[in-house]
Amino acid sequence: xxxxxRQMESTVIYDSNGTEIDRIARENRELVPxxxxxxxxxxxxxxxxxxxxxxxxxxxxxxxAKAMFVNISQMRKAQGGSSITQQLAxxxxxxxxxxxxxxxxxxxxxxxxxxxxxxxxxMERYLSEIYFGEGAYGDQSASKLFFNKDVEKLTxxxxxxxxxxxxxxxxxxxxxxxDNALKRQKLVxxxxxxxxxxxxxxxxxxxxxxxxxxxx
Numbered sequence: 001x002x003x004x005x006r007q008m009e010s011t012v013i014y015d016s017n018g019t020e021i022d023r024i025a026r027e028n029r030e031l032v033p034x035x036x037x038x039x040x041x042x043x044x045x046x047x048x049x050x051x052x053x054x055x056x057x058x059x060x061x062x063x064x065a066k067a068m069f070v071n072i073s074q075m076r077k078a079q080g081g082s083s084i085t086q087q088l089a090x091x092x093x094x095x096x097x098x099x100x101x102x103x104x105x106x107x108x109x110x111x112x113x114x115x116x117x118x119x120x121x122x123m124e125r126y127l128s129e130i131y132f133g134e135g136a137y138g139d140q141s142a143s144k145l146f147f148n149k150d151v152e153k154l155t156x157x158x159x160x161x162x163x164x165x166x167x168x169x170x171x172x173x174x175x176x177x178x179d180n181a182l183k184r185q186k187l188v189x190x191x192x193x194x195x196x197x198x199x200x201x202x203x204x205x206x207x208x209x210x211x212x213x214x215x216x
Contacts, residue, residue, distance in 0.1 A: 029137035030144075034124040036152040041139060042123055043198070044163035047191035050084040053123075058085045058114040059107075086110045088126045132162070133169025146174050148214045156202060157209035160192065161185040174213040185211065 034042075046053050052060045060083050082090070089109035094102055113122060132142035139162065143151040147158055154162065164184030165172045174181040186207060193203040 029128065030140035031128050031138070032124075032140045032151055034120045036150075037124065037127060037139065038152060038154050038159055040156045040198075041127070041151065041154055041159035041162065043192060044159045044188050045084065045123075045127070047195055047197055048163055048167070048188045049087070051191075051195050053084050054119055056083065058110040059083055083110070084126050085113050085122055088122060088129060089113060091129045091131075092125070130166045131169060132165045133173045134175060146213055155206075155209060156198065157185065157189075157206040157211050160188040160206060161211055164188045178213060181213075182211070 050060065086106060089106050093109050094106060117125075128138040128140075130139075131137055132139075132145075134145060136142040136145045139151045142162055142165070143149060143154055143158075146162065147154065161174065161181055161184070164181065164187065165174070167184070171177060172181045172184050189198070189203055189206050192198045193200065198206070
């Protein structure tokens with residue numbers, strides 16, 4: 001399944017009965033090679049989404065177990081435990097169907113992605129797949145939309161804000177809920193500091209940086 005992997009070229013819209021009602025010719029997505037993606041952005045996603053990304057083989061078992069315990073205890077999905085590779089497997093190859101079979105497929109694709117690709121390859125593909133809201137797919141499109149600049153020119157503060165959005169794009173949209181986005185940004189920065197992905201001075205500079213959002 002992963003042999004023919006490439007980003008989707010179009011978005012299909014269905015009605016409640018599963019009938020195709022429209023097709024958008026192309027998603028708002030631009031592909032950027034890993035060499036042009038700031039390390040600050042990569043580290044921001046690692047800190048907030050999958051801190052063991054570079055050491056696990058596709059699954060963070062402890063994080064999965066913790067998420068399962070929290071969700072069962074609260075009787076709702078209060079915490080996610082999917083790794084970056086799992087998220088790529090789901091976003092690139094699977095639907096949002098909730099079933100045991102889909103979970104099995106996700107696990108198998110995750111294993112295959114880790115076997116076939118380097119961590120840099122997976123990160124590059126992941127950042128070009130994820131949805132940031134407002135019709136923007138991938139880091140380059142989101143960077144241009146929110147900051148009017150190429151992703152390679154993002155500051156640490158901007159990287160942290162961007163990394164916080166995909167968790168809940170509607171809640172953390174810088175256009176619609178800037179206060180939420182800035183609070184999430186500070187959480188990302190604190191996680192980066194906690195896991196020693198930035199220094200104290202870098203953290204201080206970033207939290208005091210005036211993040212400017214286009215059209216806000």
